[in-house]
Amino acid sequence: MAESLVAMHSAALSTRAAISHAARPAASAARPKAVCSVAKKLSSQGKMMSGASLKSFAPAKPICRSRNATQVPTCTLSKADPAQPLSSQMTSGGWEVHKYGGTCVGSAERIKKGAQLIIDSPGDRKLLIVSAMGGVPKVTDLLLGVLAKASRRDETFNIELDALLEKHITTAEALLEGELLEKYLKVLHDDVEGLRALLKAISIAGTSTAAFSDFVVGHGELWSAQLMRSVIETLGHKSTWMDARKVITVDSTSVETNQVEVIYEESEQRMSRWFESNLDPGIIVMTGFIAETEEGVPTTLKRNGSDYSATIAGNLVSADHITIWTDVDGVYSSDPRKVKGAVCLDNLSYYEAWELSYFGASVLHPQCTTPAMKKNIPVIIRNFFNLPHLGTTISTLDECIAKDETNGLRTRTVKGFATIDDISMINVEGTGMVGVPGTASSVFQTMKEAGVNVVMISQASSEHSICFAVKSAQAAAAIAALNDFFSRELRTGLISKVSEVPGQCILAAVGQAMCATPGVSAILFSALANANVNVTAIAQGCSEYNITVVVSMEDSVKALRAVHSRFYLSQTPVGIVLVGPGMVGKTMLRQLKDQVDVLEEEFNIELRVIGICSGGRMMMDTQGLTLEGWQDKWHAERVDIDWNVVENTVVESAIPNICMIDCTASEAVAAKYEEWLLKGYNIITPNKKAGSGDLAYYKRLRNISRINYKHFFAEATEGAGLPILSTIASLRSSGDHISSIEGILSGTLSYIFNTYDGTMPFSEVVSQAKAQGYTEPDPREDLSGADVARKVVILARESGLDISLEDVPVMSLVPKALEDCSVDEFMERLPEYDDEMAAKFSEAALAGKVLRFVGVVDMKEGTGRVELAEYSEEHAFGTLNGSDNMVSFRSDRYNQTPLVVRGPGAGAEVTAGGIFSDLLKLAAYLGAPS
Numbered sequence: 001m002a003e004s005l006v007a008m009h010s011a012a013l014s015t016r017a018a019i020s021h022a023a024r025p026a027a028s029a030a031r032p033k034a035v036c037s038v039a040k041k042l043s044s045q046g047k048m049m050s051g052a053s054l055k056s057f058a059p060a061k062p063i064c065r066s067r068n069a070t071q072v073p074t075c076t077l078s079k080a081d082p083a084q085p086l087s088s089q090m091t092s093g094g095w096e097v098h099k100y101g102g103t104c105v106g107s108a109e110r111i112k113k114g115a116q117l118i119i120d121s122p123g124d125r126k127l128l129i130v131s132a133m134g135g136v137p138k139v140t141d142l143l144l145g146v147l148a149k150a151s152r153r154d155e156t157f158n159i160e161l162d163a164l165l166e167k168h169i170t171t172a173e174a175l176l177e178g179e180l181l182e183k184y185l186k187v188l189h190d191d192v193e194g195l196r197a198l199l200k201a202i203s204i205a206g207t208s209t210a211a212f213s214d215f216v217v218g219h220g221e222l223w224s225a226q227l228m229r230s231v232i233e234t235l236g237h238k239s240t241w242m243d244a245r246k247v248i249t250v251d252s253t254s255v256e257t258n259q260v261e262v263i264y265e266e267s268e269q270r271m272s273r274w275f276e277s278n279l280d281p282g283i284i285v286m287t288g289f290i291a292e293t294e295e296g297v298p299t300t301l302k303r304n305g306s307d308y309s310a311t312i313a314g315n316l317v318s319a320d321h322i323t324i325w326t327d328v329d330g331v332y333s334s335d336p337r338k339v340k341g342a343v344c345l346d347n348l349s350y351y352e353a354w355e356l357s358y359f360g361a362s363v364l365h366p367q368c369t370t371p372a373m374k375k376n377i378p379v380i381i382r383n384f385f386n387l388p389h390l391g392t393t394i395s396t397l398d399e400c401i402a403k404d405e406t407n408g409l410r411t412r413t414v415k416g417f418a419t420i421d422d423i424s425m426i427n428v429e430g431t432g433m434v435g436v437p438g439t440a441s442s443v444f445q446t447m448k449e450a451g452v453n454v455v456m457i458s459q460a461s462s463e464h465s466i467c468f469a470v471k472s473a474q475a476a477a478a479i480a481a482l483n484d485f486f487s488r489e490l491r492t493g494l495i496s497k498v499s500e501v502p503g504q505c506i507l508a509a510v511g512q513a514m515c516a517t518p519g520v521s522a523i524l525f526s527a528l529a530n531a532n533v534n535v536t537a538i539a540q541g542c543s544e545y546n547i548t549v550v551v552s553m554e555d556s557v558k559a560l561r562a563v564h565s566r567f568y569l570s571q572t573p574v575g576i577v578l579v580g581p582g583m584v585g586k587t588m589l590r591q592l593k594d595q596v597d598v599l600e601e602e603f604n605i606e607l608r609v610i611g612i613c614s615g616g617r618m619m620m621d622t623q624g625l626t627l628e629g630w631q632d633k634w635h636a637e638r639v640d641i642d643w644n645v646v647e648n649t650v651v652e653s654a655i656p657n658i659c660m661i662d663c664t665a666s667e668a669v670a671a672k673y674e675e676w677l678l679k680g681y682n683i684i685t686p687n688k689k690a691g692s693g694d695l696a697y698y699k700r701l702r703n704i705s706r707i708n709y710k711h712f713f714a715e716a717t718e719g720a721g722l723p724i725l726s727t728i729a730s731l732r733s734s735g736d737h738i739s740s741i742e743g744i745l746s747g748t749l750s751y752i753f754n755t756y757d758g759t760m761p762f763s764e765v766v767s768q769a770k771a772q773g774y775t776e777p778d779p780r781e782d783l784s785g786a787d788v789a790r791k792v793v794i795l796a797r798e799s800g801l802d803i804s805l806e807d808v809p810v811m812s813l814v815p816k817a818l819e820d821c822s823v824d825e826f827m828e829r830l831p832e833y834d835d836e837m838a839a840k841f842s843e844a845a846l847a848g849k850v851l852r853f854v855g856v857v858d859m860k861e862g863t864g865r866v867e868l869a870e871y872s873e874e875h876a877f878g879t880l881n882g883s884d885n886m887v888s889f890r891s892d893r894y895n896q897t898p899l900v901v902r903g904p905g906a907g908a909e910v911t912a913g914g915i916f917s918d919l920l921k922l923a924a925y926l927g928a929p930s
Contacts, residue, residue, distance in 0.1 A: 086268055087275035095125045095317040099288065099310035102134030103327045104384040105224050108174035114325075114384070115231040118283055123320075127313055129244075129288045130228050131306040132220025133171070139164065139220035147216050150199040151208040157199055165192045168223055172230075180230045187226060191219055214300045218245075218290035221306070229285040238282025245292040247271045248312055250301070252293035259367065260301050262312055263294065271316045286313060304365040311364075311379065315371035322372055323391075324364065325384040330392030331356070331363050334417045334564045338557050339654050340622065341569060344389070345415060347404070349397040352415050353379075355510040355546045359418035369394060397512045413520055414511040414567045419560055420455060424475035425501040425537060425550060428482060429465035432494025440466055442485065450481035456506055456548055458537045467537055469550060475500050504536055505556035508548045509563060515544040523927075524549075524563055529709055530926065531555075531562035531656045532680025561654030571604035572923045575624075575655035577611040577646065580664035581634070584686060585614075588663065588912035593627035595916075605923045610653045614664075616641050620649040643672075647679070657926050661915060662687045677704040677712065684918045686716035686911055691797065692790035695804050698797060711925055713918035718745065718791055719885045719905040721914035726921075727889065727901060728798050736891045738799050741857040743887035744877055745791045747906025748774045748782040749853040751883040758845065762837035763830040770827075774883060774906070778823045783813040785853070785866045792855040792864040801862055810866040813837075813853070844870045852877045876900050883907075 098118055105111050118128050132139040142164045149157035165188065172184050195216060202208050225241045232239035247270045251261040275281070288306030293299055301308045307324055314322040329344045331353070336342040348356070350373045354366040364379065372379045378399070382391035393403070404411045433439045440459070443466055447454055456469040470478050482498045489495040514520045521540075524547055528535060537550040551559045565573050576592075578585055592607060599605040608624035617638040619625065625633070650658050660676050662669050662685040670689035674697070677683065691698060691714050705712045718724040724743075731738055744750045751774045756765045766783070769775050775782050789810045796803045815833045818826045844851050849870040854877070857864045871877045876898075880886055885905025888898040904910045 085272075087272040089125075089275040089279075090268070090272055090317050093318060093320065094123065095127060095314075095319040096121065096123045097127045097129070097310055097314040097317070097319040097322045099129040099306060099322070099324050100131060100228075100384065101306065101324075101326045102131040102138060102140070104325050105130055105133050105228065106135030106138075107133075108171045110384075111171065111224075111228060111231055112175060115228060115235055117325075117384075117387075119232065119235060119237050125317075127242075127284045127286060127317060127319070128228065129286045129306060129310045129313060130221065130224045131288045133167065133224050135167075137163070137167075139167065139224070140217060142167075143217045143220055144213075146195075146199060147202070147208060147213055150203040151206065153203050153206050155203065157203065158196065161192060161196055161199070165189070168227070172227060175227070175231050176234060180234060184226060184230050188223060191222070195219065211297060211299070214290075215298045218287075218298060218300055221287040221289045225285045225287040229283075232283055232285065238280070240278050240281035240284055242274060242281075242284050242286040244287045244290050244309055244313075245298055247274055247286075247316070248291035248301075248309065250291050250293055250299060252295055252297065260291070260299075260308075262291075262371070264315070266294070267312070268316055304368050307364055307368040308371075311368050311371040311377075314377050314379075315375055318375055319377050321378045321380060323380045323382055325382055327383065327385060328362065328381075329383045329386055329389045330381045331361065331394075331416070333415065333568055334560060335361070335419075338419075339417075339561050339564045340652070341561075341565060341654050343568060345392050346390075346407070347393045347395065347400040348415055349400050349512045350394060351397070351512050351545050352510055353394045355508065356416050356418050359420055359506065359508040359510070359546075361416060361418040364394065401513075411513050412511060412567070413513045413517050414509050414524075415513075416510050417560055417564050417567075418508050418510070419556055420469075420506040420508075421553060421556055422472045423455065423469045423504040423506050423550065423553075424472045424478075425467050425469055425504050426475065426478050426482070427465055427467040427497075427499045427501065428486070428495060429497060429499075430489070430493070430495035431464065432489060432492075433466070434464055443468075443482065446481050446485045447478060450477050452478045452481070456537075456539050456550070458539045458550075469504065469506055469537070472502060475502065501536060503553040504550050505553045505559075506548060506550055507556070507559050507563070508546050509567075510546045512545050514547070521547055523566060526927065527563045527566035527656045528559055530566075530680070531558055532708060532710075533559045533562060558651060561651075562656035565654050565656045569606050569655070572657070572926050573606040573608065573655050574657045574659055574919070574923060574926070575650065575653050576607060576609045576919075577613065577650065577658070577660050578609060579613045579660065579662045579669055580666075581612050581614050582663060583908045584911045584915070585661075585663035586631070587908040588661070588915050589627055589630065591912055591916050592919075596627070599920075599923075603923075605920075607919065607923075608653070608655060610655070611646055611649055612638075613641055613646065618642070618646060620646060622649055622653040624653075650681070657922075658682065659684055659919065659922060661685065661919070663915070665689065667693070673701055673712070674704065677701060677708060677710050680708065680710060682711045682713075682922055684713045684716075684915055684922065686714070686720075686915060688714075688717045688787070688790040688794060690714075691717055692793040692805055695797075695802060711922050713921060714794070715918050716911050716914035717794055719743075719887065719901070719903070719914075720747070720907065721910040721917060722885060722887070722901050722903050722905060723917075724795070724887050724901055725798050727887075727899070728795070731889065731891055731893075731899075732800070736893050737859075738889060738891045739859050739895070740890045741795050741799065741859075741887060742877075743791075743795070743855050744852055744880060744885055745788050745855045745887070745905070746782060746853065747883040747885055747904070748776075748779075749788070750880060750885060750905065753851050753853055754881050754883075756837075756841065756851070758838065758841050761831060761834040762841075763827075763834050766830060767827065778826075780814045780819070780823075780826060785810040785812050788853070788855045788866045789864075792857060792866055795855070796857045796864045799857060799859060801857070801859065801864070803862070803864055808864045808866060811868050813868065840868070848873060850878045852880075876902075 100114050104114055118126055142160055146157040146160045168188055172181060176184060229239045229241040247267060249263045249266045249270060251263055288309040289300050291299055291301055310322055310324060331345050331348055332342045333345055334342040350369050353363045353369055357363040357366050376396055378393050378395040380391050380393050383389050401411045428443055444454060452470055452474045454468050454470060459466045479498060479500055486495050509524055533551055533555045535549045535551060539548040596607050599607060610622060610624055611618060611620040612634060618641040619634055619638045659682045665687055667689045670687055673683055673690050690701060701712055715725050748769060752765055752769050756762055766779055770779050789805060789808045792808050793803060793805050818829055841851060849872050851868055852871050853868050855866050876888060877886060883906055884902060886900060886902040888900050890898045
């Protein structure tokens with residue numbers, strides 16, 4: 001077998017044609033002795049090939065390499081003496097370390113921009129770490145691809161290797177010329193042909209190892225570092241490239257895991273020796289991602305390797321700061337793909353970065369921050385493609401607070417939110433667990449042995465149950481393992497069940513300043529409750545750096561947006577959808593526009609109108625509609641209404657508190673209230689149809705409102721802006737018992753009977769009221785008393801009576817003969833009935849009384865009625881004038897002298913004011929300061 005491998009590989013080398021290119025040096029047909037040396041090391045690490053098969057790596061004949069050629073490091077450096085003094089270049093400070101990710105070096109244009117950026121950056125001592133070229137295709141992906149193909153004996157790996165070569169040649173030719181180009185291409189060709197020989201042997205064997213993979217994949221960084229160094233020199237600045245494998249030394253026992261352990265003492269000594277050999281290096285360009293074990297075997301730093309290289313290098317030279325250049329502005333308060341209001345953070349503490357990273361946020365891996373944290377070196381995340389943005393600085397909490405104070409800011413208690421999706425909760429419960437030592441240990445030891453990673457743990461102090469979170473893909477294995485381990489306890493009943501709650505999501509709120517800050521949890525859970533999100537489980541460590549909750553996967557985005565908005569938009573954000581922008585609706589929008597800035601500045605209330613709907617049309621905007629000139633936009637941009645679109649806009653707005661304001665008189669809109677409350681929306685309305693309609697429906701609305709902690713405010717249904725319903729609520733909640741309510745509840749009828757003094761016919765007073773806009777276009781809607789009857793029903797229900805509209809007798813002022821005719825005929829024939837009203841007026845006047853059209857609720861009798869009644873001129877109703885409304889309350893406390901509420905009860909301004917008042921009351925309930 002071994003001899004055949006040697007023969008096959010020799011044949012492959014002899015038949016491989018040299019690559020021809022007009023400006024390119026010929027590819028070498030063999031590799032230097034270093035390849036044989038490293039192959040032996042890799043083979044001894046991976047135990048892949050026999051000693052005989054290693055002969056296949058031996059070059060057919062030696063080749064000449066330039067000084068700059070990539071030499072694979074061998075185990076030539078002995079362990080350094082930790083006591084040996086370090087180079088003064090390392091210890092004298094002043095270093096700034098930069099790292100370019102793959103996207104930053106993904107093309108010739110970007111590489112040149114990166115070279116100029118490092119040249120222009122302030123400071124004399126600069127160390128740049130580069131990743132392999134990104135772009136399409138990514139170099140690291142290509143290298144992994146060729147390795148995978150070689151391992152499964154797919155000879156097309158040569159095609160991808162040629163593509164890899166072509167990508168770098170094309171890029172180099174666009175950036176370099178002359179001797180620099182020639183030297184770089186020489187190195188590139190030699191490396192590629194060496195890899196080709198290595199991959200051919202892997203293909204013959206039909207297998208590979210992690211050690212071989214690390215060696216192959218690490219070439220991307222070798223090529224990009226040397227290319228960047230050459231470009232810097234092309235731009236007229238001295239530069240030296242550093243092979244990180246000659247400096248960064250890692251524990252060989254850790255390379256099989258994703259937690260590579262750096263041996264800092266030896267790495268420092270190696271770095272020191274490198275500086276001694278390079279006394280004037282200029283700008284240093286170091287390879288990211290790769291390192292070397294103590295035995296001299298090339299390896300990688302695994303996940304986030306290039307970032308890790310940067311912080312390790314920063315630690316070794318005691319850098320002033322480390323800048324990680326990437327393709328985002330910095331670290332965001334939440335995932336901007338899910339939360340449109342996510343903001344780029346100015347700063348984070350190391351611990352906050354750790355926590356956010358664990359929960360999947362795009363932050364440095366916790367392992368990457370450790371080297372910087374050891375020496376309190378700030379790490380700055382910046383956008384290579386948005387240079388004016390200053391990015392996010394990761395440092396100590398004290399430095400974060402100091403920076404905020406310098407900028408006149410208050411350090412946020414919660415810095416960011418992140419989620420882990422596709423989670424299952426595993427629950428182990430039973431009375432036999434209580435007080436039994438070792439149960440938790442057995443549970444988690446079982447998980448370890450089953451290869452299940454536990455993401456979160458929560459246990460009640462009663463010890464009756466333990467629940468923990470695992471990735472959904474591992475849930476079945478977890479359940480099976482626990483059922484097997486606790487089979488005896490399950491049979492005997494000591495453990496009642498092992499169960500799974502699938503389809504869950506972990507949501508974490510992170511902030512080091514949460515520690516010892518009261519009320520953070522209350523705000524978080526209040527935001528989730530207001531968004532109608534149920535919490536499955538809770539966990540918080542004693543460090544108080546994060547609060548973790550588990551919610552349904554269906555609520556993942558909604559929950560994330562709700563808590564983010566509560567902590568970032570304002571103390572009390574409210575999203576508004578207005579249904580019915582008629583006279584009252586448009587007046588309310590004007591009042592809101594005039595006051596919105598004051599509310600936000602003085603009370604931290606953010607009111608954002610995200611939708612307007614009317615007459616089968618709608619206009620929606622998740623970011624909020626501009627109230628200045630909204631009517632022009634309404635006429636130009638409104639579209640056919642789709643309530644699914646309305647709901648999606650509400651969800652995408654990321655505002656946790658939604659208020660539907662219904663300014664219509666529509667039964668169809670009122671019929672949607674139940675659905676809205678169940679979705680977690682609050683409702684404010686002057687529409688009386690729901691409050692006075694079907695009793696069972698009204699009760700369901702009130703019940704849902706209480707159970708879901710949603711608010712249904714309808715103050716404007718009674719007396720426009722008068723505090724009538726709130727007075728009832730205040731009396732009842734304080735323990736008073738209302739005995740009766742009497743009220744002049746119609747501004748129209750108040751005006752008519754305050755004006756009707758016998759000097760002009762009743763029909764003329766009605767005509768005058770219609771002309772002045774006090775009545776509806778059809779005055780019969782007012783004179784029938786139907787509107788007052790609805791108000792009586794609402795008053796009675798809010799006072800605790802279960803009555804319906806049909807239970808309320810109404811004295812209509814519309815003559816029977818005129819009920820069904822046209823409006824014009826009604827107005828023309830109304831004078832025929834003036835004598836009837838004149839007779840009633842005269843009778844009352846003779847008794848020293850006046851006529852008033854009132855609604856009455858008799859709590860003792862449990863009834864309500866609407867009637868034209870007589871009151872003495874000294875009675876409060878007798879002193880009324882204009883179109884004012886008045887409501888009189890009698891109760892245990894207000895028995896001798898009634899509690900009276902009086903004021904304008906009709907008109908767009910006061911009705912809109914009543915709606916606005918309810919909106920502010922809602923904000924107060926949601927947590928706004930008084």
